Amino acid sequence: MSGPTAFALSHLFTDLVDRPVNFSEAKTLPAADAKKVYAVYETLPAGRPIIVQADLPFVAAIAGLLIGMPANIALERAQVEPMEDSVRDPIYEALNICSTCLSGDERVLLRMMTTNKTKILHPASELLKKSGSAVNYKVVISGKDCGLVSVLGVY
Amino acid sequence: MDILLVDDSKTMRQLVKRALRQAGYENLQIGEAGNGAEALSMVQAEQPKLVLSDWNMPEMLGIDLLKRVRGQNCQVPFGFITSESSEDIRETAMREGASFFITKPFTTENIDAALAPHMSK
Numbered sequence: 001m002s003g004p005t006a007f008a009l010s011h012l013f014t015d016l017v018d019r020p021v022n023f024s025e026a027k028t029l030p031a032a033d034a035k036k037v038y039a040v041y042e043t044l045p046a047g048r049p050i051i052v053q054a055d056l057p058f059v060a061a062i063a064g065l066l067i068g069m070p071a072n073i074a075l076e077r078a079q080v081e082p083m084e085d086s087v088r089d090p091i092y093e094a095l096n097i098c099s100t101c102l103s104g105d106e107r108v109l110l111r112m113m114t115t116n117k118t119k120i121l122h123p124a125s126e127l128l129k130k131s132g133s134a135v136n137y138k139v140v141i142s143g144k145d146c147g148l149v150s151v152l153g154v155y
Numbered sequence: 156m157d158i159l160l161v162d163d164s165k166t167m168r169q170l171v172k173r174a175l176r177q178a179g180y181e182n183l184q185i186g187e188a189g190n191g192a193e194a195l196s197m198v199q200a201e202q203p204k205l206v207l208s209d210w211n212m213p214e215m216l217g218i219d220l221l222k223r224v225r226g227q228n229c230q231v232p233f234g235f236i237t238s239e240s241s242e243d244i245r246e247t248a249m250r251e252g253a254s255f256f257i258t259k260p261f262t263t264e265n266i267d268a269a270l271a272p273h274m275s276k
Contacts, residue, residue: 066166089166090166093166093170097259097260107241
């Protein structure tokens with residue numbers, strides 16, 4: 001089993017939105033915490049959970065690029081509770097497509113997406129308690145800092 | 156109808172339509188279905204020249220849609236556009252009679268290469 005690399009994630013999102021998206025591994029995390037989106041995946045047949053925890057500005061920017069909506073408007077709509085369908089659907093699709101690079105040799109299915117991490121059930125919720133299971137990436141889209149993406153899993 | 160797009164995500168249907176236009180298929184009549192049952196009735200009623208389907212959809216998986224279409228003795232070219240990327244899934248699709256298999260994220264070039272043997276622009 002192998003986890004995603006910054007290169008693979010960069011390549012996948014660059015292909016998806018046809019803009020340069022650069023992931024680089026972040027050793028230190030910023031003090032300011034953005035609102036997050038959590039995507040919970042399951043590997044098959046092992047049933048191993050993986051969580052992608054992404055800053056809302058990043059996924060909103062990706063959604064905006066997919067549907068032709070300015071990033072600031074996409075972010076406004078993504079911050080509404082419950083999230084507006086116009087941005088929820090493209091964010092879900094982007095995170096669904098992300099499943100293709102989360103594990104080198106297993107089938108990975110997106111099981112749920114939420115902005116409320118208390119909705120994440122066991123065993124996936126255990127990953128949120130173990131900081132050692134996270135690999136953090138700083139993301140830049142077309143030269144603009146769009147926050148952090150963390151991949152939590154046992155690889 | 157020339158192409159029937161089957162995906163539960165409206166966003167993805169829009170993205171595929173945009174890619175089809177960019178690939179030069181802008182003059183084709185493209186229909187959309189949001190699930191397998193709707194797609195099955197559209198295949199029967201509209202007889203599209205090609206079906207492009209997602210794999211993971213609620214109610215009916217894309218592979219079950221393909222089996223149902225083939226079960227009606229309909230040999231319409233049927234391709235998948237999916238985030239499923241495992242070799243097992245691909246082999247299952249081809250064994251059941253899929254014409255091609257595109258993994259998301261797709262490019263205009265992927266779409267064109269897959270459709271060209273089956274559709275003229």
